[in-house]
Amino acid sequence: MKNMLKGLGAALCVALPLLAQAPAGAATPAAAGAADQALVQRGAYLAQLGDCAACHTAPKGKPFAGGLPMNTPMGRIYVTNITPDAQTGIGGYTEADFARALREGVAKDGHNLYPAMPYPSYAKVNDGDVKALYAFFMHGVAPVQQANRESDIKWPLNMRWPLMFWNMAFLEKGPYRDKPGKDVAWNRGAYLVQGLGHCGSCHTPRGVGFQESALDESGSAFLSGALLDGWFASNLTGEHNTGLGRWSDEDLRTFLKTGANRHASAFGAMTSVINNSTQALNDQDVAAVSKYLKSLPPVGGNGAPAYAYDPQATKVSLDRPANDAGARVYTAYCMHCHGVDGRGFAPMLAPLAGNPNVLAKDASSLINVTLNGTGDLVINGVPSPFPMPGFAAVLDDKQIADVLSFVRAGWNNGAPAVAAAEVAKLRQSTQAGR
Structure with a gap:
């Protein structure tokens, strides 16, 4: 992903006559370009936090050009092209269009996205991070002309308009707000886990409407483990046997950065998460995510006594x-x-x-x-x-x-x-x- 960052070049520059008339203290074109490039780089980091490449890049495909098949209870869908190509990607999206798709699951032309796109989690992303993500996808990703593929879901289940009612029932709008009584690191971890990290999309069980049973720690089912596409996404609560109860803070930070520790190794879909996302987290964000997850009380488990090794x-x-x-x-x-x-x-x-x-x-x-x-x-x-x-x-x-x-x-x-x-x-x- 780092190799996809590009300079904005002349497109970000203002005309020379205007430069001569710039008032004292105004940003020069070079300074403006540097500031915008910093925004693109920040967006690249946030795209890694959101693990965008894992879903929007098919095996042996071009970055973010879509085409990856995903199995759903109704049939197979194919992830879309989110490169800045004007015909087949999101090149025609304004920042407002982008924000609406990201946080509300509604495309530029008004059709509803399937909630396989984790917009119920991305709804918590704040405005500043949306702006940085938009800058990255518009200026830091190479455009690829690759048409999107229709889903294999049969009529009438492929109709999208009922998703409006799904959103009314299950989508909680509004960015994450810091929880009072919690410190900066805990709130940062909660923001990343619940929002861009969208951990609940895999690790929280689904209800009768295929909605996540809980979107944060206020719900007892949150991150308690769930079956998804032939894998059981692990319990991330403090449960002692099947969760993170025996993991130290260092164990968890090591797993996020390397995919393995003394307790377990990543496999299945989590391999892609480690490869494309969590290993890129900076030290402060790794510590914040670990602090938040380690604060979750134990839920679920197999009902057995605490594990003790006996060979x-x-x-x-x-x-x-x-x-x-x-x-x-x-x-x-x-x-x-x-x-x-x-x-x-x-x-x-x-x-x-x-x-x-x-x-x-x-x-x-x-x-x-x-x-x-x-x-x-x-x-x-x-x-x-x-x-x-x-x-x-x-x-x-x-x-x-x-x-x-x-x-x-x-x-x-x-x-x-x-x-x-x-x-x-x-x-x-x-x-x-x-």
């Missing part, structure tokens, strides 16, 4: 020859990375003992990552040396169910077993079209 029973199961089906699969395919003790080799290779994703009641993420693997974490341009491979072509549904059941029971994890039917269902939905 003994699992060690017996893994003694050669391994004495159950899951242990045999683990010995053959998993143990060389995750260890006989289940502790892996963090942060390079994720632990399984006490991992919040392993302890979660919903095993979708474990099934998905075992079937399909995960993309590379790329930190400061360097790919992770040990990405999780996919085993869909190597292990059948029963073998995957067996090994995941073994892992979820092992090392005192105490999580429910996985059924082969669950694996088969996710295999079918995630392998379609591959």
Whole structure:
């Protein structure tokens, strides 16, 4: 994204005759250009905070040109071109048009955007940040002529006018306002998590209208974890087993910057978030996000006592020859990375003992990552040396169910077993079209 920043050049300059007549104290053209370039650069940083590239750039596609498919309960949609191309992008948008699309989900021509665009979160973005984002997308992004693709949603579900009523029911307008009694860092963290970071879009469960069940910490379901497109987005509250309760502030800051720590590693959609967004946060914003998330009270969880590591029973199961089906699969395919003790080799290779994703009641993420693997974490341009491979072509549904059941029971994890039917269902939905 940094490579997409461009100087504004002569377009930002005023004519020389006017310069000669500039009153004392007025900005020179060079100073004005520098100020505008600073706004573009600030907008570039904010676009990273908002993770705009992750959704609006298709694999092997040009930056922000759209085309990425997204699965919704009604069918597949394709993300739009947000480059400043006048014909196919947003080049014709005024700042007011841009602000309305960003914060209210209404395009320049008046049609409603699907709430897969997280405008209920972006509604909290303040005017100054909207201005900087607009400057970046108009002057810091290369225009790409690429027509937007119609969704695969069938009539009548593809009609957009009912979204007006959805907005009336679920959209809370108005930028974030600092909470009294909270310090500057907490409020900054809340603003980023609830607004540009739009963490609730994935990590908060949805209601009957597919709306987020809560938009901030005043709702008990906020960031308590949710199933989304074949992955279970983790619980981000202080819950001790499946949330962040055992994570220190340093653990959380490390995860945001690198995608891995002593408890877990990023996978699935979170890999893209780390790659395109959170690793770019400056130290103050990382600390603010961590402070806010660590302040959230525990919600959800699996109802089990606080996790305590115990290797003994699992060690017996893994003694050669391994004495159950899951242990045999683990010995053959998993143990060389995750260890006989289940502790892996963090942060390079994720632990399984006490991992919040392993302890979660919903095993979708474990099934998905075992079937399909995960993309590379790329930190400061360097790919992770040990990405999780996919085993869909190597292990059948029963073998995957067996090994995941073994892992979820092992090392005192105490999580429910996985059924082969669950694996088969996710295999079918995630392998379609591959």
